[in-house]
Amino acid sequence: MGRQPCCDKLGVKKGPWTTEEDKKLVNFILNNGQCCWRAVPKLAGLLRCGKSCRLRWTNYLRPDLKRGLLTEDEEQLVIDLHARLGNRWSKIAGRLPGRTDNEIKNHWNTHIKKKLIKMGINPATHEPLNKPQVDTIETTTSPVTGGQPESEDTRAETGLVVDTSSPEENSSSSPPENCTSSTESRSTSENSHNEDPLMSMVWNDEALLDSLSWDFPVVEHTYDNAGEASSAVENGFGWLFEYQDFGVEELDFGFDHVSIDMDIINTFEMGG
DNA sequence: AAACAGCCCAACCGCTATCGA
């Protein structure tokens, strides 16, 4: 039997989005909020399926998105989180404000994976590539293979050892000081996360800790609604300026309007 | 300058989780 694909209807457009479509979608969501995605295309006057609209919004049009390459800090954070969470990109993305799961996934597959391989690390297991495969049981339960995330205990047992002193790597990508092995960053993260704002945010994240059932003290988010809002506005203006391509002035929101709509956006971000 | 190869990323596909009737 199976469910009907959502995009197989006649007249439903696929492929790259046009600026006109973007404009319609942004307009609609800023004015009406994210309601049921299935209804969005119809209400917004788009010949797209709701799924496509949601993807376009979350991956490209959201005002709080950061654009551009991941910073080295962010990259290191992704590596660290991947070691813990596996290919759960949405969870990882949740720890990097302004980044999408798709973006991180792409970055992982195109940059980080190669980087790790070059460093002699298996990107799937975060273990040295030359390590004999005696731990089959562990690998079969690794996050990458669809199993549960490795527990901290398991991680500690596997004891990742990564040679980051490779001159090749150092010359090619100039890793920052904190670009140490996953093991190192993990083993020291409890001490060092106070220094790294990104790591600090991650380590302080209640949800992450809950999901992993780690035995760490639970601290509240280091960024609150106001932080979110300011970040959204910060990035929001840049984002708005990007819309000059199709004439931001044509949109139904001006900056005054945006200041109101940012509340809506923040509500979205808070899951409202 | 043209051809080719590799890279990058937006978008799609299919599956699972969740929720309500």
Added chain:
DNA sequence: GTCGATAGCGGTTGGGCTGTT
């Protein structure tokens, strides 16, 4: 408890871009 609808997630793909020969 079951079933269908919907949202969300992760894997994959295709086309444009960039670098190399």
